Amino acid sequence: MNEHYVTLFDSLFLPQGLALYASMQRHAGAYTLWILCMDDEVFEKLGRLDLPNVRLLQLSILETDELINVKRQRTIAEYCWTLTPFTPRFVFASDPSVQRVTYLDADLWFRKNPKQIFWEFEESGKQLLITDHAYAPEYDRSATSGQYCVQFMIFQREGGEEVRRWWEARCLEWCHARAEDGKFGDQKYLDDWTERFSEQVHVLADKELLQAPWNATRFPHGRAVCWHFHELRILKGLSATRYTVDCGSYPLPRVTRRHIYREYLIDLRRAINTIRTFGWEVKAQRRCTLNDKFFGLLLGFWRQVWRVVIHWQQPL
Structure with missing residues (x-):
C-alpha cells in the first residue's frame, strides 16, 4: 500500500x-510526500529539485480570503499551526483516490519503517490517530503545551472529517503561540479528543515509537521509529560558508547525541550542500548571539588543537 503523508x-x-x-527515502517504503509550500520561493526550489515521491501544494493558490485575513493577524509560526488541520483537506481534494493521509512536522526524521504505527492504528478500528507528548517527568509541560503533540497524525478520509473540520474551525478562531484560556496554538485543542471524539480518535499506545528531546531521558532511543527535532535550528557560522546548529534547550543524553543527533546532522549537512549546489542561500533560522559566537570560536580553537595533537602523534 502506498502511504500518503503531508507536511508544510x-x-x-x-x-x-x-x-x-532523505529519511523517508530510506525507511518509508512505498509512499508519497505532499508538501504544502508556505511561500512561492520554496515551491519553485522544490520544483527545480524534482524529488521522486513528492507532490507539491502551492499555498498562494490554495489560500482563501478567510485564511489571508487571519494570516495578517498571526506570526509565521502561528500561521503554520493554523494551517495544520487544512493539510489533509488539501490532499484529499487534490487526489480523490487517497483514502488516508498522515500529517508530519517538517522536523521529524524517520529511523525505521513506520509500519508498526499503522498496524496499531488499523487494529484500533478508529479513523484518526494522535500521539502523546510522553514527557519525561522533569520536563512535563502538558498543562501549557498540551497532553498530545501535533507531530504525527493519521487522518482517514471517511470518518475522520468530523474531527478535522472541528479542529480547522477552532484554529481559524484562535491559534497563537501563547497559553490563554486553556488554549495553546493548534495543540491544546487535542486535549479532550478522547472524550469529545471517542469513537473516532485513537492515541498511539506504544509511546516509545515517537520520541523527542523532552522524553530522551525516559525512553531507549533504539525503539524510536521517528524522532522529533524540536527546537533544532541552523545558525550562520563565523564565515559565510560555515553553519552551526543549536540543538535546543533540553539536556540530551550522550547516547542520544551520538546515535540520533549526529546521524540527523549528516542528513542536514547533505541538505545544506544540495541547497548551496543550486546557488541558493541557506538562511539562519535563529539570530546568532554573543554566546553562540564565543562557543563557535572556542570550538574552532579546540579543533585546531586536536588537529595539531593528531598530527604530532602520527609516526614519521
Whole structure:
C-alpha cells in the first residue's frame, strides 16, 4: 500500500524538509510526500529539485480570503499551526483516490519503517490517530503545551472529517503561540479528543515509537521509529560558508547525541550542500548571539588543537 503523508514548511526550513525526505527515502517504503509550500520561493526550489515521491501544494493558490485575513493577524509560526488541520483537506481534494493521509512536522526524521504505527492504528478500528507528548517527568509541560503533540497524525478520509473540520474551525478562531484560556496554538485543542471524539480518535499506545528531546531521558532511543527535532535550528557560522546548529534547550543524553543527533546532522549537512549546489542561500533560522559566537570560536580553537595533537602523534 502506498502511504500518503503531508507536511508544510517555507524556504527557511528547506534543510529540515530535505532531511525528512532523505529519511523517508530510506525507511518509508512505498509512499508519497505532499508538501504544502508556505511561500512561492520554496515551491519553485522544490520544483527545480524534482524529488521522486513528492507532490507539491502551492499555498498562494490554495489560500482563501478567510485564511489571508487571519494570516495578517498571526506570526509565521502561528500561521503554520493554523494551517495544520487544512493539510489533509488539501490532499484529499487534490487526489480523490487517497483514502488516508498522515500529517508530519517538517522536523521529524524517520529511523525505521513506520509500519508498526499503522498496524496499531488499523487494529484500533478508529479513523484518526494522535500521539502523546510522553514527557519525561522533569520536563512535563502538558498543562501549557498540551497532553498530545501535533507531530504525527493519521487522518482517514471517511470518518475522520468530523474531527478535522472541528479542529480547522477552532484554529481559524484562535491559534497563537501563547497559553490563554486553556488554549495553546493548534495543540491544546487535542486535549479532550478522547472524550469529545471517542469513537473516532485513537492515541498511539506504544509511546516509545515517537520520541523527542523532552522524553530522551525516559525512553531507549533504539525503539524510536521517528524522532522529533524540536527546537533544532541552523545558525550562520563565523564565515559565510560555515553553519552551526543549536540543538535546543533540553539536556540530551550522550547516547542520544551520538546515535540520533549526529546521524540527523549528516542528513542536514547533505541538505545544506544540495541547497548551496543550486546557488541558493541557506538562511539562519535563529539570530546568532554573543554566546553562540564565543562557543563557535572556542570550538574552532579546540579543533585546531586536536588537529595539531593528531598530527604530532602520527609516526614519521
